[in-house]
Amino acid sequence: MNAGEKIVAASVANNGHPFSGGSDFFQGGGFLLHARNFRILDINAGGLRIDGRSREEIVGRTHWEVWPDTEQAELGELMKRVMTSREAGSMEVRYARPDGRLGVFDINIYPVAEGIVVFYSDITQRNAVEQALAESEERLRLATEHAEIGFWDVDPVNDILIWPPRVKAMFGISPDVPVSMLDFYNGLHPDDQEKTSEAYAGAADPARRAIYDVEYRTIGKEDGRLRWVAAKGRGVFDDAGRCIRVVGTAIDITRRKEAEQALASQLQLTKAITDNATSALFIMDDKQQCTFMNPAAEKLTGYRLDDVKGRPLHDAIHHTHPDGTPYPRSECPIDRALPENNQEQGEEVFVHKDGRFYTVAFTASPLREKGETRGTVIEVRDITREKKAEQELRESEDRFRTMANNIPQLAWMTDATGWIFWYNRRWYDYTGTTLEEMQGWGWQKVHHPAHMQRVTDRFKLHLETGAEGWEDNFPLRSKDGEYRWFLSRAYPIRDDKGDIIRWFGTNTDITEQREIEAELRRANADLEQFAYSASHDLQEPLRSVSIYSELLDKRYRDRLDGQALEFLDFLRSGAGRMEKLIHDLLSYSQVLKIEVPDEEADAGEALNTSLANLSEAIATTNAKVTSDALPRLRVHRLHLNQLFQNLIGNAIKYRRPDVAPLVHVSAERERDGWVFSVSDNGIGIDTQYKERIFGLFKRLHTGDEYSGTGIGLAICQRIVERYHGRIWVESPRGQGSTFRFTLPA
Amino acid sequence: MTTGTSHLQILLAEDNAADIMLVREALKEQHLDCTLHVISDGAEAIAFLERLDRDPKAHGLDLLLLDMHLPKCDGEDILKRLRSTELNAQTPVIVMTASASPRDRVTAEKHAAMHYFNKPSDLSEFMKLGLLVREILTNKPASTDRKRGSAA
Numbered sequence: 001m002n003a004g005e006k007i008v009a010a011s012v013a014n015n016g017h018p019f020s021g022g023s024d025f026f027q028g029g030g031f032l033l034h035a036r037n038f039r040i041l042d043i044n045a046g047g048l049r050i051d052g053r054s055r056e057e058i059v060g061r062t063h064w065e066v067w068p069d070t071e072q073a074e075l076g077e078l079m080k081r082v083m084t085s086r087e088a089g090s091m092e093v094r095y096a097r098p099d100g101r102l103g104v105f106d107i108n109i110y111p112v113a114e115g116i117v118v119f120y121s122d123i124t125q126r127n128a129v130e131q132a133l134a135e136s137e138e139r140l141r142l143a144t145e146h147a148e149i150g151f152w153d154v155d156p157v158n159d160i161l162i163w164p165p166r167v168k169a170m171f172g173i174s175p176d177v178p179v180s181m182l183d184f185y186n187g188l189h190p191d192d193q194e195k196t197s198e199a200y201a202g203a204a205d206p207a208r209r210a211i212y213d214v215e216y217r218t219i220g221k222e223d224g225r226l227r228w229v230a231a232k233g234r235g236v237f238d239d240a241g242r243c244i245r246v247v248g249t250a251i252d253i254t255r256r257k258e259a260e261q262a263l264a265s266q267l268q269l270t271k272a273i274t275d276n277a278t279s280a281l282f283i284m285d286d287k288q289q290c291t292f293m294n295p296a297a298e299k300l301t302g303y304r305l306d307d308v309k310g311r312p313l314h315d316a317i318h319h320t321h322p323d324g325t326p327y328p329r330s331e332c333p334i335d336r337a338l339p340e341n342n343q344e345q346g347e348e349v350f351v352h353k354d355g356r357f358y359t360v361a362f363t364a365s366p367l368r369e370k371g372e373t374r375g376t377v378i379e380v381r382d383i384t385r386e387k388k389a390e391q392e393l394r395e396s397e398d399r400f401r402t403m404a405n406n407i408p409q410l411a412w413m414t415d416a417t418g419w420i421f422w423y424n425r426r427w428y429d430y431t432g433t434t435l436e437e438m439q440g441w442g443w444q445k446v447h448h449p450a451h452m453q454r455v456t457d458r459f460k461l462h463l464e465t466g467a468e469g470w471e472d473n474f475p476l477r478s479k480d481g482e483y484r485w486f487l488s489r490a491y492p493i494r495d496d497k498g499d500i501i502r503w504f505g506t507n508t509d510i511t512e513q514r515e516i517e518a519e520l521r522r523a524n525a526d527l528e529q530f531a532y533s534a535s536h537d538l539q540e541p542l543r544s545v546s547i548y549s550e551l552l553d554k555r556y557r558d559r560l561d562g563q564a565l566e567f568l569d570f571l572r573s574g575a576g577r578m579e580k581l582i583h584d585l586l587s588y589s590q591v592l593k594i595e596v597p598d599e600e601a602d603a604g605e606a607l608n609t610s611l612a613n614l615s616e617a618i619a620t621t622n623a624k625v626t627s628d629a630l631p632r633l634r635v636h637r638l639h640l641n642q643l644f645q646n647l648i649g650n651a652i653k654y655r656r657p658d659v660a661p662l663v664h665v666s667a668e669r670e671r672d673g674w675v676f677s678v679s680d681n682g683i684g685i686d687t688q689y690k691e692r693i694f695g696l697f698k699r700l701h702t703g704d705e706y707s708g709t710g711i712g713l714a715i716c717q718r719i720v721e722r723y724h725g726r727i728w729v730e731s732p733r734g735q736g737s738t739f740r741f742t743l744p745a
Numbered sequence: 746m747t748t749g750t751s752h753l754q755i756l757l758a759e760d761n762a763a764d765i766m767l768v769r770e771a772l773k774e775q776h777l778d779c780t781l782h783v784i785s786d787g788a789e790a791i792a793f794l795e796r797l798d799r800d801p802k803a804h805g806l807d808l809l810l811l812d813m814h815l816p817k818c819d820g821e822d823i824l825k826r827l828r829s830t831e832l833n834a835q836t837p838v839i840v841m842t843a844s845a846s847p848r849d850r851v852t853a854e855k856h857a858a859m860h861y862f863n864k865p866s867d868l869s870e871f872m873k874l875g876l877l878v879r880e881i882l883t884n885k886p887a888s889t890d891r892k893r894g895s896a897a
Contacts, residue, residue, distance in 0.1 A: 532848075539843050539866075540761065540843045540864075542866070543843055543864060543865070543866045544761070544763035544764070546866040546867070547763075547767065547866065547867070547868050547871060548763065550867070550868040551868055554868065575866075579866055
């Protein structure tokens with residue numbers, strides 16, 4: 001083969017033969033069928049003859065195992081390209097023949113459903129028609145074996161076209177219908193006619209001898225269907241340089257074209273998904289090397305795919321434990337997924353390109369294709385922040401528990417249904433119980449039988465209504481069997497949606513407080529009893545003193561001298577003061593006996609009653625009492641009365657000498673009640689006594705200056721405090737005084 | 746039995762000598778012709794009422810002036826006993842008290858004491874007791890005694 005010999009071999013395979021040692025030449029063509037992982041599924045007799053090894057040594061292994069030096073060579077690259085691109089390819093491989101001459105292999109590779117097929121034939125000696133015919137025979141046979149490939153044969157000299165049924169079908173022609181070259185040209189899609197005819201002409205042209213390698217569309221002669229065909233071929237020339245045959249193959253690639261389109265959109269979709277996935281995605285091949293990383297994976301690891309290629313992914317991103325010791329790949333669960341053909345999940349610590357460690361959650365799944373395990377898909381999520389949040393939550397819970405265990409209260413937590421799942425240490429210390437006994441509704445065991453039902457019912461009702469805070473008082477049994485009283489409060493804890501997920505409760509020991517309160521109640525009762533007795537037992541003898549001194553005065557006035565009459569006067573005024581004192585003391589003690597009324601009282605009316613009671617004092621001092629409109633409020637009328645009467649009475653009593661008293665009463669609304677003011681133009685009160693004046697029996701003046709019992713303001717304070725209000729006085733120097741007090745609306 | 750104000754039988758249950766004196770003064774001021782029995786002990790007052798009830802010749806009282814706070818038995822005990830006697834179940838009662846507490850008044854009303862006198866600290870006010878007594882005795886229905894039926 002002279003033309004081939006002229007070509008200077010740019011790259012000559014060392015061992016001549018593209019697949020084997022090249023020790024043996026073959027007469028027919030070679031044929032190899034590869035799976036997608038380049039495992040050899042079939043080899044024909046010609047191929048075995050060329051290689052010299054047995055079928056068993058070749059079928060079932062990968063191409064690279066059988067012919068290791070082809071993988072990185074031009075041939076290997078082409079095979080891979082056809083495998084992935086699904087586009088047919090061809091090349092010539094030149095080699096040194098044992099006799100020193102240059103040999104040429106013609107190699108044609110086609111994608112097929114299984115993977116690819118490789119046809120190869122030595123074209124060094126292809127100068128004889130016989131040889132071409134022999135090859136043609138062989139190809140025809142192969143084409144029939146592998147139905148997708150049709151072999152065509154043109155004898156341009158005699159204008160004969162040989163099409164097997166397969167090729168006829170590609171042109172929509174029934175198997176028995178005779179065909180000519182006209183059928184070929186007419187069957188081409190108008191858009192592909194020129195290019196295809198030209199390519200064919202090039203192959204048949206002795207001057208060009210081009211490789212015929214085209215893809216074209218056909219319009220079925222009988223069925224009008226559109227089909228895609230990939231055809232390859234070459235001219236066969238005799239020694240005179242005349243084209244005697246044009247032979248080649250044709251494959252119906254319609255399905256492939258459709259599949260390609262579908263694949264293209266599938267790939268686009270997949271790319272869109274992986275590009276936008278927040279999880280890092282990796283694909284490792286069967287050598288645990290990374291063949292794919294999505295953008296999230298690049299961001300996560302700090303590496304690009306090129307950086308991690310050529311070595312196991314583990315060695316790039318997972319090589320070291322956080323403590324600095326090496327992490328052998330044999331121990332890595334991610335790398336176990338493939339060999340054990342098992343999905344692995346877990347948490348691992350990876351090493352970033354910049355050297356820092358980060359915790360990830362991973363799922364490594366073996367990648368199967370047609371039942372064969374081909375690699376590993378790894379999905380990875382950075383959980384460093386989750387880990388940190390988890391840690392912080394743990395710490396926060398620890399802090400909470402430390403706090404909860406050290407507060408003086410008993411504390412507990414329930415779920416949304418009121419089922420208690422936690423108590424603080426003080427609860428156990430106090431009750432001497434365990435969580436097992438107490439959890440859920442177990443707390444009922446330490447409740448007093450007389451209170452348990454009430455407390456349970458109220459708590460359940462509160463849970464049902466979902467109201468805010470819950471509060472109750474009840475006795476709880478201590479480990480010594482003693483019952484102490486607790487004020488229990490619980491607050492709901494809500495989630496983001498506002499639903500109650502927990503209740504947090506505390507129990508405060510109020511036994512002592514209750515004892516103090518009981519004592520206070522007793523003391524108040526004693527005071528009342530005292531006041532009652534005072535009103536009778538003290539008043540009774542006093543009454544005798546008053547009446548008899550009066551009687552004495554009436555009946556014996558004529559017989560008494562001046563001094564005796566003066567003594568009698570002292571006696572009578574003393575008895576009068578004493579009587580007033582007893583009266584006021586009684587009023588003071590009675591303040592708490594009056595219940596807070598359900599109805600509102602009119603403060604204006606109460607003021608009028610007070611003014612009527614004070615009418616004598618008002619008249620004698622020429623006092624002027626004015627007021628703004630006063631509100632209605634839920635305070636007992638008698639209390640309002642006492643307040644006004646005492647304060648206005650004081651305002652008149654503590655007037656400036658020779659100045660007619662002016663008193664003004666007003667009320668202003670504040671947040672949850674009213675502020676009343678009683679202002680006067682009187683003598684005022686020295687700042688240092690502002691607190692003292694509200695004390696019982698506290699007086700600033702002698703009875704000679706201003707008479708009084710020292711109980712009036714104490715009564716006022718007691719009334720105001722009865723309604724949880726307060727009373728105070730403002731007295732800027734020389735401007736009289738203003739008493740203010742607050743009462744609920 | 747005579748009617749009018751002569752020979753009126755009044756029981757004063759009072760332990761305060763000063764008040765006994767004042768009651769006498771008040772009655773004297775009204776020139777009431779009466780016999781005033783004074784008893785200053787609760788138990789004695791009850792004994793007196795029971796003695797009257799046992800004595801077939803005894804007349805019913807025309808009025809009981811009762812201080813609610815007596816030694817041994819208090820006013821309520823006396824009122825209760827009084828209302829359960831045969832002779833004096835209908836006897837008018839003036840309850841006298843020095844206390845400002847409404848408690849005594851409530852107790853008194855529970856036992857049908859229609860008249861209530863709050864002992865004042867003022868002489869002229871005290872003397873008004875006499876007027877009250879006169880009013881009650883003048884308006885009271887026919888005298889209460891066992892012979893009422895036959896003597897009518």
